[in-house]
Amino acid sequence: MPGNLIKLRFTLNERSAILQCHPGTRLLDILRDDFGLKGTREGCARGECGACLVLMNGVPVNSCLIPAFTLSDAEILTIEGIHSLKSLADIRKFLPEKDTFRCGFCSSGIQVSLTAMMLVNPDPNQEEIRQALSGNLCACGNYGGVVAEIIERNSRKRKYARKRSERS
Ligand code: FES
Ligand code: FES
Numbered sequence: 001m002p003g004n005l006i007k008l009r010f011t012l013n014e015r016s017a018i019l020q021c022h023p024g025t026r027l028l029d030i031l032r033d034d035f036g037l038k039g040t041r042e043g044c045a046r047g048e049c050g051a052c053l054v055l056m057n058g059v060p061v062n063s064c065l066i067p068a069f070t071l072s073d074a075e076i077l078t079i080e081g082i083h084s085l086k087s088l089a090d091i092r093k094f095l096p097e098k099d100t101f102r103c104g105f106c107s108s109g110i111q112v113s114l115t116a117m118m119l120v121n122p123d124p125n126q127e128e129i130r131q132a133l134s135g136n137l138c139a140c141g142n143y144g145g146v147v148a149e150i151i152e153r154n155s156r157k158r159k160y161a162r163k164r165s166e167r168s
Contacts, residue, residue: 010074013081023069027061028052030068031078039079039108043137050109050136054078060116060135079108082115091118094153102140110136110146123158126151 008019012035019034031037031054043051045064052063055077082088082095095114101107110133117124117132124132129150138146 006069008068008071010071010076012076013078014085014087017076019068021068023067025068027054027056027063027066027068027071027076030071031063031076037078037080039083041105041108043105048137049106049139050113051106053109053112053135055112055116058116058119060113062135077112077115079111082111088115091115091122094118094150094157096146096149096153100142100146100149101138102142106136106138106140110138114150124150124154129154 004023005020006023008017008021010017012031017035019030021030021034028040028042031040032042040054040063041051042064043049047062047065050062053060054063055061055075056066057075077085082092095111096107098104098107101110113132113136114129117128121128126147129147133143133147136143
């Protein structure tokens with residue numbers, strides 16, 4: 001890729017990251033090639049499928065469309081961070097399990113979208129869950145199964161919270 005290199009400092013999964021790269025390098029390639037975070041996947045490469053979703057400053061973005069020069073001081077959270085960070089342990093309990101998916105290709109993007117939703121709305125209804133997943137394409141057609149599982153998990157969570165408050 002032609003052009004000068006830029007030096008970037010940003011936060012990646014709650015740790016500071018420094019990188020030298022071309023300004024137009026895609027965030028998707030930075031994550032996969034420079035940081036070995038292969039959970040962020042490349043599908044359409046056009047911003048349509050959501051396979052490459054990550055959180056940037058708390059907002060889901062398609063990393064295939066994000067150029068490196070926009071990353072200075074940004075906070076990036078990938079599926080690896082969602083699966084491992086202590087700060088997200090509560091949210092993790094309500095994300096779909098591996099066997100909810102068929103091939104699993106869409107799973108990272110879907111979990112990123114759901115995490116973004118639950119960070120601001122920990123008790124979503126069916127419509128809000130569907131809305132949160134509107135940027136995710138499941139080529140296996142299992143979208144309904146994922147939504148159903150999230151609804152089920154959240155209704156269990158509500159029942160549990162109700163029982164606890166009745167006991168106290
Ligand atoms: S690979 Fe980025 S939206 Fe499809
Ligand atoms: S489970 Fe295969 S793409 Fe969604």
